[in-house]
Amino acid sequence: MGKNVLGTWAIAVAALLLVACGGAADKAAPPQSPHYERANVGSGAAAPAPPAPREEAESLRMVAGSTESTSPSMAGGYPPSADKAYRGSNRTADNDADGIPDKMDAQPQSAPPPPPPGSTTPAQAGQGAKKNSDGDPRAVGGHDSTMLVYTASINLAVYLVDQAIGQVEQIAKDNGGFLSSRGDNQIVIRVPRSRFQAALAAVEKTGDVLHRDVRAEDVTDAYMDLEIRIKNARAMRDQLAALLLKANVKEAIEIERELGRVTEELERMEGQLKLLKDKIAYSTITVTYAARGSTIEATKVRLPFPWLSSLGLPSLLRLEDNK
């Protein structure tokens, strides 16, 4: 009898321990934040299957949510109603009515643009292992490439520069882009992101490429953060405007001051978002006609043969006759 009671107690304690351990294990597991999951998407063959685009967008939204909850700017006590309103809203719907041409909201549904080859950013380096044999990161777990800013810097040899600069400008126009700046030995063009690779290839054909640096900067975090802050600021502004109608004179002065601050902040953030959208929509290609002497010096690969450095036109054409 006593043994039976003892056995029952032992089983009960063991069961409790198991339950407790299971719970503890659940709590001790690293938080699988959406960001973490997203980082895992395509981080190797062992990674789980990539989420569908909708899930990806959802996870991005959740990233934004986590940013929102930890952002110091949000700790200032924005009205819960505004917060709730944002959470319930469709991120891709353009209901901001801010007058900004909101192309980007529609873009996630379109096919991602062809990625630039030879990206050298650390972020891209991390994805390099996941690229297929063509080097096409689109094959990487459906990575959302809509928030990437593509830039390229190309060094071309200094030969027929005027003619080459004209050709580069024409390439920008042919690809639906425009001239950003033009100097004696440098030209900067902007082309639609979808034409980036084609424009880059065309530019490289205009001369002898000494060096190229292609980058794809992921601005998803900055973009999402700005969007959230703008939506919350708008809600704050609307609420302040509503309060203003009911306020007495003393309160109205304070509310107007706060309203001015919020409006100013809102305009600044809208400007930033507009700039970011522009950077995403139009890739930048900078073409410089110059030697890379300083870089070579820095990397210490200059060969130690003095006659090499005296080769070239200046010494050949500097004539002397010592008869």
Place this chain on the structure above:
Amino acid sequence: MKSHAIYKLFGACVLAAAAISLGGCGRPFKMETAPGFIELAGQNDYAYRATTPDGVVVAVRVVEDEDRADVDFWAKSVTLQMRDVSGYALLATKDVESRDGTKGKELRFGHDEDKKPYEYVVQIYAAQSRLFLVEAGGTKEQMDRSKASVDWMMKSVKVKCDTIVSPVLASKTCGRWI
């Protein structure tokens, strides 16, 4: 007595051969100057330099005691120097052969000087434990105009000595005793 005369004759022949050999090696190479060019005297960095009145220049530079690498190595070194360090555009490369049959490389570059396009050609030969750099340059327009003369001069280069003594002896002596 008869053998003594034979020895004398043999000695005279050797001396004559040496004289001919050395006489042919004022420079360790040969270069013809095309009509329309004049050869300039007393060139410091160049063993030979000639120019047209409008400034197309053909020159030969000799790097002594340089037999550490083959022509391909030097061609790559020159390409790196001219492109990456000096910003020249590499327009073409090709294998060439000097008039005496020595294999070499030709590199053709383009570069803007004062916003005007210039061309610069360099041929590289390795022979006699030396490096021979045959250079030509000028504005693109002038180089196009003088192309035939420049090509003719560059093809006239001999980087081995003309001598009646054995090639081995020539390679050891040519250009060293002057």
